[in-house]
Amino acid sequence: MTTTTESKNNNDESSIELSVVIPCLNEADTLEICIEKAQRAMRDHGITGEVIVADNGSTDGSLEIAEKMNARIIAVQAKGYGAALQGGIEGSAGKFVIMGDADDSYDFLEVPKFVDKLRDGYDLVMGCRLPGGGGTVAPGAMPFLHRWWGNPMFTFMARKMFKMPTHDVYCGLRGFTRELYDRLKLTCTGMEFATEMLIKSSLTGEKIAEVPITLHPDGRKNRAPHLKTFSDGWRTLRFFMMYSPRWLFLMPGLFLVFLGLIGYGLAMPGVAIFGAVLDAHTLLFASLSIIIGYQSMSFAVLAKIFSIREKFIPEDKRINRFFEIFTLEKGITVGACVSLCGIVTLGTAVVHWWQTGFAGLDYAETMRIVIPGFTLTILGYQSVMGSFFASILGMPRK
Template identity: 45%
Template sequence: MPCLNEALTLPDCLREARETIERLGVRGEILIADNGSTDGSQDIAEAAGARVVPVAQRGYGHALNAGIHAAKGRYIFMADADGSYDFRECGPLLETLRAGADIAMGNRFAGGIHPGAMPWKNRYIGNPVLSFLGRLFFKIPTRDFHCGLRGGSKRALTGLDLRTGGMEFASEMVIKASLSGLKMAESPVSLRPDGRDRPPHLRPWRDGWRHLRFMLLFNPRWLFMLPGLALLLGGFIGFAVLLRGPLEIGSITLDVHTLLYAAAAILCGFQAVAFAALSKVFVHEAGLAPKTSRMNKNPPFAGLTIERSIVVAVVLAALGLGLSFEAVHRWKQAAFGNLSPSEILRWAVPAVTCLVLSMQLTLAGFFVDMMRLRLRR
């Protein structure tokens, strides 16, 4: 149990956990991963026969991770120490692990949510949306992505090499388990209102965003790659059509103003694709990718090096400068006087686009190289 000043609810949680061990007839221990309690929670736990593991780094993920590595059992079950989960419901979860599952997840929507136990925005927006995205992005079979009552074999949990220290730890566990090919199963559990006399540590909007951000980091194609490729395609189509001259569609004429927006689409699209590549490289280099996943075995964008980026950037810069010189040459032919915007912008817009792309590609190459070099050290 991760614990931070839970003296009010901890005794009942300890009692339920002890009853569970005795009823199931297993050899087990109760471990409290204490995150710096100042209300005497440590003394309460030790008096009840629990083992207290102090965790200096604050955070839900840091506490759980420390507890997982300190645990001595073959199977590990975890839940908050606020009384919202009933440890006596661990029996079915243990059976799924004994039957061959690596990770056992509770499902609060199947087991029942007591009145007042979950805010409406979590129940009808946050959890359903994030669980749906987890199934969509990572093929995770569970219907309750963030249930706090869960378990797994110690071998599986420690093998995931979990890194995050906040609430996104819950997402990291199931995402890495799915990417690693671990078998996951779920069983119904209930959710009760917590017994605290203070606001919970959870902040629905902030922590929901942290979970979503973490999911997108692991699967950037939905946030960056696909939108970026769509923008690039649209921008290049606009260039191909409008560089030759205005396009008339009925009573509407598309001219250099539309060409300018096409250039913006190319630049934004390239930036989004670059962010997708940077996200993949970061996940790999930071050790967030599961050790057994394809991403870890085959480093993403291994061909994206600073040297190759510079070569392509030089070609783009040369093309941009060439187009710029042609635009200046045409201006010179007009004695540096007034020019038709429709004519000159067909040279200036692609010239500027190439020059900006050259700079973006150079910076992306340097940033990738910096991440790899810094993390190797």
């Protein structure tokens, strides 16, 4: 990321406790009031700090406003909400960083509440706008779908999937230590940046606190908000799933395998349910469920290994134990044995056909041999190939 910095702050950088970073892209309507509130909050509470405007290419006079307000401007060439914040944070001088949007929906006069928690030793302090965490949404401040569906749903998912101790996953007003930011090595340049920060902090067991805040109506008059309800909602859901192989691959895979085994248990003896006989066709569907489920479970392991190796997520003791037990040779042996059982089973069906002089066979009886045979053959082959892939991902490297 390429940035250029223009300093408008007379504080000695070594004495700066707090950097307030405000991403900016044509925010002339509200930027001045945001800067003024942040500066007043620090001044009134004896906080030595700076206000940084991380500009992403404004052309509406935002830069002139920042200069007039004696804020420090960091021009970030890489486009995106996350890119702007990264540029501003990396150019900051404070021990603590507080980030917040420039639309005046977040009240920067609440900054001292975040600083108090950071001084108490917390690594990340999240604002909470929702009543579940003591926050307040002012009338007209949040669209109906965001208030009653999007935010509650994604917050519930985050608490379930990543054990987040927060009640408002989307809140953009938050504070954190510069040391935490450097350690997390965040990579997202879009709106997922804020979500990545919270997920990684939760997964690595950081000390996270939450303070109630009030969300005010967007103060901008001359342009629409950057947020897009459905596309940004999908991006969040996609990000959640990619950061959780367990919920994306493992849980659906286990369910499908379980469903397939039930199908086998009913179809092999030809059980009748409500007059419907579960026969070879049910067996075929059950095999499909098992094969897809097993593949999904394999993806869970492979995705977990890759994510850990690339440092998307922290190390997992279960994966370490997996490699203590698993070897490529064991995987090949088990997979080959399973495939061999499948081939032998298929061979039994061929022999039976040969014994009849290659005449017609009883469909239901024959398929009870053929379907399990090809299912075992496929599962064994998947196991061999998956073992090679896991070994490739797990190879030691510098």
